[in-house]
Amino acid sequence: MSSEFSNSKEENWKEEKTKKLQEFDELLADITEASSKEKILWRQIYENAIQDRKIAISLVFSLHTKFMVDSSEHTLNGSQMNGYLTRMEKSNKQLIELAGIVADRNSKDESINSDDLFEAMRADDSDGSGH
Numbered sequence: 458m459s460s461e462f463s464n465s466k467e468e469n470w471k472e473e474k475t476k477k478l479q480e481f482d483e484l485l486a487d488i489t490e491a492s493s494k495e496k497i498l499w500r501q502i503y504e505n506a507i508q509d510r511k512i513a514i515s516l517v518f519s520l521h522t523k524f525m526v527d528s529s530e531h532t533l534n535g536s537q538m539n540g541y542l543t544r545m546e547k548s549n550k551q552l553i554e555l556a557g558i559v560a561d562r563n564s565k566d567e568s569i570n571s572d573d574l575f576e577a578m579r580a581d582d583s584d585g586s587g588h
Contacts, residue, residue: 470511477507488563495562499555506551513545 481503485496520538523530531538 474504474507474511478504484559488559490564491559491562499559502551502555506548506555510545510548510552513541513548516541517545 478500481500485491485500488496491499517538520530520534520541523534524538
């Protein structure tokens with residue numbers, strides 16, 4: 458049953474990722490002040506950042522569960538947890554920097570406001586579960 462739950466979570470993540478990428482693609486399509494090469498690069502950065510963040514969140518939750526069961530796991534895996542949190546922080550910074558770049562490039566185009574940009578680039582903050 459655990460495998461079925463994992464498969465279900467993975468399918469939910471794939472659907473959520475597809476939705477986020479479609480929304481980001483729509484956002485990029487509205488930007489007139491960027492080349493197609495820039496848009497491709499921005500999409501790759503966005504996709505990589507949300508994927509890295511999802512993986513880091515999953516690994517953090519996995520280790521957290523071990524810590525709750527056996528406190529000695531914290532000593533054994535604390536540095537590993539730090540690495541996962543660092544990866545998540547880097548992904549968050551990438552998303553913030555990308556939002557700034559896209560917003561700056563799009564500042565002349567009134568079709569997208571900063572609230573829309575933030576919503577389109579928000580990565581899994583609504584439920585914290587990584588999907």
